[in-house]
Amino acid sequence: MAGLEEHAASCPYCGEPITLLLDMSQGSHDYVEDCQVCCRPINVSVTIDGDGSVSVTLQDENSAL
Template sequence: MLTPVDISCPYCGEPLEILVDASAGDQYYIEDCQVCCRPIQLGIRIDADGEPQVSASSENDA
């Protein structure tokens, strides 16, 4: 099941909604900003309640 999560682009600050598959466990991947097209590094951890906790960073922050 895909869960919508709100984040902000670390480059342009635009609010974005991403879909996270919480059943896949912890994940790390890159998704381009829908506004400025720069690569956002996403780190997704699933907490004890099964809710995704998302961190979004730029390439330079990693």
């Protein structure tokens, strides 16, 4: 589960496809990353289940994680 992993997603603001580079060594975590297209801040929530399944949720800055 350690290391970096790419994750394809869409920006919640502009809808454009973006690629996130997730640090899997941190386990489940939340952070803010700017969209590579429109530069607006995206709240990113990474959840790793006990079986190693990864779930990534993206929300705009006005939505609570």
